[in-house]
Amino acid sequence: MPETLSIFRSYFSKMLLLLFLFGCGGNPEKTVSNSVQKAGADKITVTDDLGRKLGIPENPQRIMALSAAMTEMLYAVVPDSVIVGRTQVCNFPEAVLKKPIVNSYPLDLEGLLALKPEIVFTEDGITPMETAAKIEQLGIPVYFQKYERVADIFRGLNDIGRIMHRETEARKLTDSLQTELNANLNEVKTHERKRALVIINTDPIYVYGRNTLMTDKLEKAGGANAIQEIFPQQSPQLTREYVLQLNPDFIFGTSKPQNETFFRLYPELQKVNAFKNKRIFILNDDLASRPSPRVVESIREIRNYLQK
Template sequence: MSQGRTAKQMMRTMTALLLMAMLAVGLLGCGDKQQDPKGISDPAKVQDEKGKENQADGDKKPDSGDKSDDGKAKAGQTEYPLKVTDASGTELTFDKAPERIASLAPSETETLFAIGAGDQVVGVDQWSNYPEEAAAKPKIGSLETNLEALLATEPDLVVAASSNKKVIDKIREMNVPVYFSAPKTLDEVIEKIETMGLIMNKQEEAKKVAEQMKADRQKVVDAVKDAPAKKVYMEFSPGWTVGEGEFMDELVKLAGGTNIAAGEKGWFPIDPEKIIQANPEVILYAEGGGMESILEEIKKRPGWDQIDAVKNGALYPIDKDIISRVGPRLTEALLEAAKAIHPDLVK
């Protein structure tokens, strides 16, 4: 009996060892696979393409990001390496979320803080004053970036805007990657914010910002959709206005106005006589931040007292920061413009 029990025990042990070996082989065959980078340069397509790689069947929603225990990407997480192409046509590859970012423009600083990446900001330009935490960051110059101060922050990414064009190539020559953006429309601003969320692995936070901006825009569009458009003059800097093809022009249109300067393109100095002839019903002007008062300038201009907007007191200030920065507060400027143009419809 003792020998029989011993033989049975040996047989059970051998069987158990065999099963464990088979299981180990099976697990090795089902391990996580290394992602094969596709070289995608269009940020808007990154998530869809990466999601397709991880899709087990046609019924499952594509995800991107860190892998869960079953080998699939976690929703709302960025999967690296990530390739994006910026507004200058430069392709950047990110092996992980940047940890040290220098911002050369207030709009980019606000975007980073809005998506929850403020802790990764190690340097900002002189004009980055929002949110309050941004103003406390080390300064790296204004429009003329202090390259020495910039390098001292040891950034692994620099974010830049249209006002920084002159210095971008110099920074890239120092082997510091630069992500450059130059949005011309509200949709492009929202897309930029979402792309930064993708780069920084802050997709959920960026999505919330984008959804709020879209909701603000829809509120305005719905409120003024049946209202007659009013003639509007915008002065964003003393003696300067904006024509077609710029985000400020779009804001005026979305807010239920017709930009009287829309016959020209870009940013340009005004012809006072043409403004008088156009006779705007509403005047919007930037104010704040130590800027010389545009309102005082308007009051002193010969003949402007005959403009309907001036005669009727329809002159409305908008904070210069929110009206001029292509960042997350741009729809706040849209709401302010709509309240000024159609105060009976937008509250």
């Protein structure tokens, strides 16, 4: 009997030790957040917006973006000191103009490597997957974000905050942006939503399609995308006949020459309501095209035109 009791005590002691070890973090895949997991002593595993799992440094000190929108996202959350470069089209905020340039299309891979980023952030639809694969083959993880609605921008800012240990700063920013957005929504007149066509290119005609962030911005500005059909492409090419059939109430371009050229190229489109009622306006191209922390400013610009 004493021998049996001794064996039981030994087994019980070992079980307590094992429970203590596992309770103190013995699991190497301990969850840090919904999309961030421990992957080692100085690495974590994150899941980007495309569902790709990436191993990244736990405390990254050198990062950059391959899209102008993502550069704005980074600057809104992290200190200037950790952003090591910019692309040839990054121009906001002003501080980014002092950073070394890495050409993003075609990618200057040698220039990127010279800056030694620990993470490269980019935007779905901007950086081809084959380009991302080349970067990752060199040991640099590429984190994609995807934006289909304004809420995705706020979520993206908070995701950057978690990755960069700037959760408080990111949350403060997104709370502030949400407050601004709510104030804008209170001023929107929704009883009669005007249909707007937002042109990207005039020859041929490319526009922001239904399944884009622009649709959500137009709705939050009190209007609606004149494009109701969902095309395979986010920015479909339209015929002049299709535009005539749409008969938009507003037409937005991103430059004065573009707007003037449009109706010279297609004089028959002067029959649409937008032209007849002189509701042809120019949007700030950077605000219109970039899913960035300036999204509320973009919505406000659209709203002001729609109320004219």
